[in-house]
Amino acid sequence: xxxxxxxxxxxxxxxxxxxxxxxxxxxxxxxxxxxxxxxxxxxxxxxxxxxxxxxxxxxxxxxxxxxxxxxxxxxxxxxxxxxxxxxxxxxxxxxxxxxxxxxxxxxxxxxxxxxxxxxxxxxxxxxxxxxxxxxxxxxxxxxxxxxxxxxxxxxxxxxxxxxxxxxxxxxxxxxxxxxxxxxxxxxxxxxxxxxxxxxxxxxxxxxxxxxxxxxxxxxxxxxxxxxxxxxxxxxxxxxxxxxxxxxxxxxxxxxxxxxxxxxxxxxxxxxxxxxxxxxxxxxxxxxxxxxxxxxxxxxxxxxxxxxxxxxxxxxxxxxxxxxxxxxxxxxxxxxxxxxxxxxxxxxxxxxxxxxxxxxxxxxxxxxxxxxxxxxxxxxxxxxxxxxxxxxxxxxxxxxxxxxxxxxxxxxxxxxxxxxxxxxxxxxxxxxxxxxxxxxxxxxxxxxx
Amino acid sequence: xxxxxxxxxxxxxxxxxxxxxxxxxxxxxxxxxxxxxxxxxxxxxxxxxxxxxxxxxxxxxxxxxxxxxxxxxxxxxxxxxxxxxxxxxxxxxxxxxxxxxxxxxxxxxxxxxxxxxxxxxxxxxxxxxxxxxxxxxxxxxxxxxxxxxxxxxxxxxxxxxxxxxxxxxxxxxxxxxxxxxxxxxxxxxxxxxxxxxxxxxxxxxxxxxxxxxxxxxxxxxxxxxxxxxxxxxxxxxxxxxxxxxxxxxxxxxxxxxxxxxxxxxxxxxxxxxxxxxxxxxxxxxxxxxxxxxxxxxxxx
Numbered sequence: 111x112x113x114x115x116x117x118x119x120x121x122x123x124x125x126x127x128x129x130x131x132x133x134x135x136x137x138x139x140x141x142x143x144x145x146x147x148x149x150x151x152x153x154x155x156x157x158x159x160x161x162x163x164x165x166x167x168x169x170x171x172x173x174x175x176x177x178x179x180x181x182x183x184x185x186x187x188x189x190x191x192x193x194x195x196x197x198x199x200x201x202x203x204x205x206x207x208x209x210x211x212x213x214x215x216x217x218x219x220x221x222x223x224x225x226x227x228x229x230x231x232x233x234x235x236x237x238x239x240x241x242x243x244x245x246x247x248x249x250x251x252x253x254x255x256x257x258x259x260x261x262x263x264x265x266x267x268x269x270x271x272x273x274x275x276x277x278x279x280x281x282x283x284x285x286x287x288x289x290x291x292x293x294x295x296x297x298x299x300x301x302x303x304x305x306x307x308x309x310x311x312x313x314x315x316x317x318x319x320x321x322x323x324x325x326x327x328x329x330x331x332x333x334x335x336x337x338x339x340x341x342x343x344x345x346x347x348x349x350x351x352x353x354x355x356x357x358x359x360x361x362x363x364x365x366x367x368x369x370x371x372x373x374x375x376x377x378x379x380x381x382x383x384x385x386x387x388x389x390x391x392x393x394x395x396x397x398x399x400x401x402x403x404x405x406x407x408x409x410x411x412x413x414x415x416x417x418x419x420x421x422x423x424x425x426x427x428x429x430x431x432x433x434x435x436x437x438x439x440x441x442x443x444x445x446x447x448x449x450x451x452x453x454x455x456x457x458x459x460x461x462x463x464x465x466x467x468x469x470x471x472x473x474x475x476x477x478x479x480x481x482x483x484x485x486x487x488x489x490x491x492x493x494x495x496x497x498x499x500x501x502x503x504x505x506x507x508x509x510x511x512x513x514x515x516x517x518x519x520x521x522x523x524x525x526x527x528x529x530x531x532x533x534x535x536x537x538x539x540x541x542x543x544x545x546x547x548x549x550x551x552x553x554x555x556x557x558x
Numbered sequence: 559x560x561x562x563x564x565x566x567x568x569x570x571x572x573x574x575x576x577x578x579x580x581x582x583x584x585x586x587x588x589x590x591x592x593x594x595x596x597x598x599x600x601x602x603x604x605x606x607x608x609x610x611x612x613x614x615x616x617x618x619x620x621x622x623x624x625x626x627x628x629x630x631x632x633x634x635x636x637x638x639x640x641x642x643x644x645x646x647x648x649x650x651x652x653x654x655x656x657x658x659x660x661x662x663x664x665x666x667x668x669x670x671x672x673x674x675x676x677x678x679x680x681x682x683x684x685x686x687x688x689x690x691x692x693x694x695x696x697x698x699x700x701x702x703x704x705x706x707x708x709x710x711x712x713x714x715x716x717x718x719x720x721x722x723x724x725x726x727x728x729x730x731x732x733x734x735x736x737x738x739x740x741x742x743x744x745x746x747x748x749x750x751x752x753x754x755x756x757x758x759x760x761x762x763x764x765x766x767x768x769x770x771x772x773x774x775x776x777x778x779x780x781x782x783x784x785x786x787x788x789x790x791x792x793x794x795x796x797x798x799x800x801x802x803x804x805x806x807x808x809x810x811x812x813x814x815x816x817x818x819x820x821x822x823x824x825x826x827x828x829x830x831x832x833x834x835x836x837x838x839x840x841x842x843x844x845x846x847x848x849x850x851x852x853x854x855x856x857x858x
Binding site: 319368 | 810
């Protein structure tokens with residue numbers, strides 16, 4: 111602005127000429143012009159002096175010294191980042207990826223974020239992939255000025271259920287979510303569209319946070335591969351008499367209660383409990399000689415609303431000595447989840463031979479993960495997964511995996527992973543995966 | 559009646575002017591914390607998020623820090639993207655509109671600093687660069703004074719009844735800096751124009767203050783660990799320029815600096831880049847004094 115004024119004065123823009131012209135005024139304007147020109151000359155000389163200042167011996171390495179008087183003006187543009195997630199599957203028995211590819215651009219995330227005004231911040235993350243095309247991964251407004259340490263979020267977001275589900279897949283320490291999260295919340299983690307409210311407090315002198323959400327619907331369970339095959343033609347989705355969201359009881363709800371302690375300056379622990387519930391349409395049908403056929407109820411419905419609930423507990427211990435924190439750290443993390451599915455009563459008026467076809471079992475699952483930092487750029491990690499057998503499964507699913515992570519910089523990551531998977535059906539699988547993740551754009555805050 | 563008494567007491571407590579309480583200051587680094595204490599005296603309470611012996615670029619955004627920020631009247635930070643890896647997460651978690659960007663209590667200290675090494679065209683092929691300028695400005699005592707004046711004005715704005723105290727404390731702090739710098743004149747003369755090598759770009763402002771001549775860096779680019787070929791070139795360059803001292807912060811691994819120093823017959827000097835970076839350096843003036851005296855000693 112100041113430069114503009116100086117330039118305007120130097121080029122003689124007759125701002126004062128628009129005013130009533132008197133001798134006294136002309137004198138005062140002339141004096142002001144003279145002072146401004148002197149000031150502008152002083153600024154120009156100062157800039158020349160700064161630009162022309164002799165430099166010391168040109169250093170080798172990290173910087174090229176330059177000099178300026180002030181940082182540049184802040185921009186009102188949103189922060190724009192692109193995160194690329196590339197996967198190679200070198201498993202000996204063929205690709206084990208959902209896309210069945212050996213080389214895959216699993217997802218490109220385009221993230222835009224900025225303060226909207228003093229009251230809201232906006233974040234928009236679009237996911238681009240061959241399978242899904244363009245999808246809204248997350249899109250939410252976050253309040254910035256609610257009282258009493260409250261924060262509200264409106265839109266689509268990762269559900270605060272369990273620990274790792276709150277982290278984007280590309281930012282995980284591992285290549286994929288733990289199996290229990292993939293099964294219960296989806297391969298890309300559980301997201302919901304709705305309203306979230308959270309509050310932090312410390313009545314016992316340590317950090318606690320309560321996070322509540324109300325969402326359009328609770329995430330669908332990620333089906334087992336064998337379920338689809340075995341159900342074959344018997345499997346149909348059905349349509350309920352009314353949409354689940356017709357009443358408030360039909361929406362999805364989650365809650366998470368976080369507790370955090372600093373054990374010392376290097377070590378901290380987080381213990382959280384979470385749960386979620388929601389109603390989903392599950393089919394019913396009638397047993398006939400040729401198998402199970404749809405047998406609509408009085409309103410033509412072929413499905414009934416069933417409640418699905420999830421409870422989880424997670425524990426994370428981190429160790430990172432401050433002095434050597436660039437080179438040494440350790441994290442161990444465990445989550446246990448239990449899923450419950452009700453068997454709802456079938457609507458009155460359906461044939462007596464009608465049976466409920468949705469799942470009803472209770473299922474448990476867990477994982478334990480640890481990661482050790484070997485050097486500034488290299489980490490090794492391991493994970494154990496367990497999922498209880500359900501339905502027609504032959505046995506529990508178990509998996510053990512190891513990871514080697516390399517961070518060429520804060521903005522790129524290369525992960526090599528091996529997993530020995532014993533699925534609930536079929537042969538054991540050895541998986542060899544490699545992942546490269548890059549981020550361009552503004553510095554992304556490190557997730558905690 | 560009891561209820562009325564209670565309501566009256568509550569109203570009185572709420573109506574107590576801010577100035578009757580201590581301002582709660584949170585700073586991102588120990589250096590800002592030390593200067594805030596020098597200016598605020600007993601009218602403020604202050605805590606620093608980063609410890610003096612850790613790399614301020616890489617601080618864990620721990621929820622316990624968010625609790626401190628949630629109660630803060632002022633959050634003073636270095637700026638120029640030094641804290642960008644963790645500050646947004648903490649501010650988001652703290653839910654304190656006073657200290658959010660644009661809030662009365664949000665103090666970007668770099669606003670009052672003549673910033674060096676601004677490079678708006680920088681990209682990440684140049685390493686972990688700070689396009690808006692080098693953020694290690696507190697290592698120049700003149701900038702220490704600027705920071706103190708900024709704190710004086712901010713504290714006075716939020717606590718007008720403390721103005722006289724803030725003015726007096728700031729004047730005293732500036733006088734102490736002038737006196738300390740004067741006392742260091744012989745050491746500064748010994749340092750001037752002497753070639754040194756630094757690990758990271760943290761010493762740019764300290765270079766301006768002391769007149770030492772940084773002829774190279776252990777890191778080939780900011781934040782990038784050195785390769786063997788870079789170190790080989792650096793050793794040759796040090797031999798050509800006569801540099802014998804490698805200065806580094808306490809939180810870096812000294813294997814590579816030791817290797818370089820050994821090859822030129824020099825030594826590695828670990829200097830704290832922040833208050834409390836080494837034991838016994840408990841305030842800003844001690845930091846400046848310690849670094850100048852030890853560097854002069856090493857260059858002798």
